[in-house]
Amino acid sequence: MAEDSGVTYPSYLALDQLLTLQRPLSQPEHEDELLFIVVHQSSELWFKEILHELEGLLGAFTRFESGMCLWRMNRINALMRIVSAQLSALDTLPPQHFAAFRGFLGTSSGSQSEQFRAIEAASGMRDPHFVATLQEHGSVPASVQRWLERPTLEALFMDLLAHEGGTLEQLYTGPAPGTLFFLAEALLEYEQQFAQWRFKHVQLVERVIGPMTGGTGGTLGAKYLARTVANKFFPALWEVRAKFFGAK
Numbered sequence: 561m562a563e564d565s566g567v568t569y570p571s572y573l574a575l576d577q578l579l580t581l582q583r584p585l586s587q588p589e590h591e592d593e594l595l596f597i598v599v600h601q602s603s604e605l606w607f608k609e610i611l612h613e614l615e616g617l618l619g620a621f622t623r624f625e626s627g628m629c630l631w632r633m634n635r636i637n638a639l640m641r642i643v644s645a646q647l648s649a650l651d652t653l654p655p656q657h658f659a660a661f662r663g664f665l666g667t668s669s670g671s672q673s674e675q676f677r678a679i680e681a682a683s684g685m686r687d688p689h690f691v692a693t694l695q696e697h698g699s700v701p702a703s704v705q706r707w708l709e710r711p712t713l714e715a716l717f718m719d720l721l722a723h724e725g726g727t728l729e730q731l732y733t734g735p736a737p738g739t740l741f742f743l744a745e746a747l748l749e750y751e752q753q754f755a756q757w758r759f760k761h762v763q764l765v766e767r768v769i770g771p772m773t774g775g776t777g778g779t780l781g782a783k784y785l786a787r788t789v790a791n792k793f794f795p796a797l798w799e800v801r802a803k804f805f806g807a808k
């Protein structure tokens with residue numbers, strides 16, 4: 561049996577702190593603001609875990625450990641499914657309820673989530689518009705800059721592939737599918753999961769504030785967000801598919 565070290569469930573999980581961190585701002589307090597805070601806070605906790613896994617994934621890639629990369633990718637995909645599923649809870653937030661406490665949020669917005677931007681940077685976002693968005697609120701946060709300076713997931717995957725002496729095309733035309741084929745598919749699965757989060761979020765925004773209402777962060781709201789659904793982390797993995805359908 562384990563020795564009594566004085567560690568308890570509440571002390572291990574720092575529950576006395578954790579459970580005091582939900583602080584609705586509405587006056588009088590709106591009963592739905594707690595749900596709004598909990599879904600955002602738990603998303604940020606999962607983002608923290610995803611970044612932790614991305615760090616491990618980067619290490620596995622640089623050591624050319626394809627099996628470990630696959631294992632990490634599968635876990636990251638499980639985490640992305642959870643983050644997406646959580647958004648459904650806010651589908652039950654009626655517009656008139658949100659309107660009652662939205663004013664208390666000021667100009668705060670999910671677009672200020674450093675962890676979300678770090679995940680995007682780690683995954684492969686490098687286009688000038690993305691970098692410009694990062695600079696909107698001053699300089700690029702150090703946690704994001706760090707990932708921008710590292711290779712993208714696609715570049716890491718291509719390095720691993722080259723290290724094993726293969727090409728993308730061979731992966732999809734070769735004899736029996738091996739670890740790298742499954743890893744390529746897991747990366748695409750990640751891209752799909754990410755786009756599904758983006759799409760569910762657009763639908764949530766349309767459902768709660770309407771398709772044409774601007775966001776608290778100053779964007780066009782759903783119209784702006786809808787454009788981000790098409791963002792791609794792994795263009796080469798998508799393009800290789802066209803080879804089977806007549807593309808040169």
Ligand code: HEM
Pocket residue numbers: 599600603604647650653658668669670671672673676761764765768769774775776777778779780781782784785788
């Ligand atoms: C009632 C629920 C929600 C509404 C009405 C809403 C609304 C919006 C709007 C309008 C934007 C565009 C930026 C702006 O102008 O503010 C945005 C961006 C964002 N929101 Fe939400 N949101 C909701 C829930 C969530 C949740 C639960 C998360 C989870 C963390 C989240 C994360 C984000 C992120 C990361 C962005 C930046 C996306 C990007 O620029 O690609 N939002 N949100």
